[in-house]
Amino acid sequence: MAIGERIHFFRNLRGMTQKFLGTSVGFSESQADVRIAQYETGKRNPKEVYLNALADTLGVAPEALNVPDIDTYIGLMHTLFTLEDIYGLKIDDLDGEICLRLDRHSKSYPQMFDLFYSWNRTAEKLRRGEITKDEYDEWRYHYPKHETERFRKEVLAFREAKNNK
Numbered sequence: 001m002a003i004g005e006r007i008h009f010f011r012n013l014r015g016m017t018q019k020f021l022g023t024s025v026g027f028s029e030s031q032a033d034v035r036i037a038q039y040e041t042g043k044r045n046p047k048e049v050y051l052n053a054l055a056d057t058l059g060v061a062p063e064a065l066n067v068p069d070i071d072t073y074i075g076l077m078h079t080l081f082t083l084e085d086i087y088g089l090k091i092d093d094l095d096g097e098i099c100l101r102l103d104r105h106s107k108s109y110p111q112m113f114d115l116f117y118s119w120n121r122t123a124e125k126l127r128r129g130e131i132t133k134d135e136y137d138e139w140r141y142h143y144p145k146h147e148t149e150r151f152r153k154e155v156l157a158f159r160e161a162k163n164n165k
Contacts, residue, residue: 008040010058025053
């Protein structure tokens with residue numbers, strides 16, 4: 001998710017108008033909503049001083065607005081937080097293990113379930129020794145190229161069986 005989309009997300013979450021947010025970070029009354037709209041649509045990116053002011057006004061860390069650098073632990077955490085916001089990914093405890101799961105009540109659950117089911121099915125083949133690590137990596141790095149209509153039907157059948165329980 002781009003900076004502008006994150007600004008929009010947090011602004012709506014806080015119930016702020018573009019004009020209110022813009023004037024709060026120091027833009028003139030006549031330019032406040034225009035500048036925030038430009039940020040939210042990606043036509044402009046805020047300079048660091050404005051990014052920090054936006055983060056402060058929205059009550060978040062600047063890293064929550066920036067496109068995270070997943071090569072750092074903090075960046076990875078903000079990426080996971082964004083996935084929670086957008087796709088309903090949740091952190092949980094399962095038998096003493098920390099795990100990530102999908103929230104069934106999320107609007108994106110059906111699509112995310114299909115994607116995760118596909119990933120888990122392929123990872124399970126690797127765990128059982130049915131495919132090699134190279135074959136698993138081939139699947140991951142070319143996803144969704146290797147998905148087939150047969151597999152899509154399998155996902156639908158699994159989901160239907162699960163719903164009928």
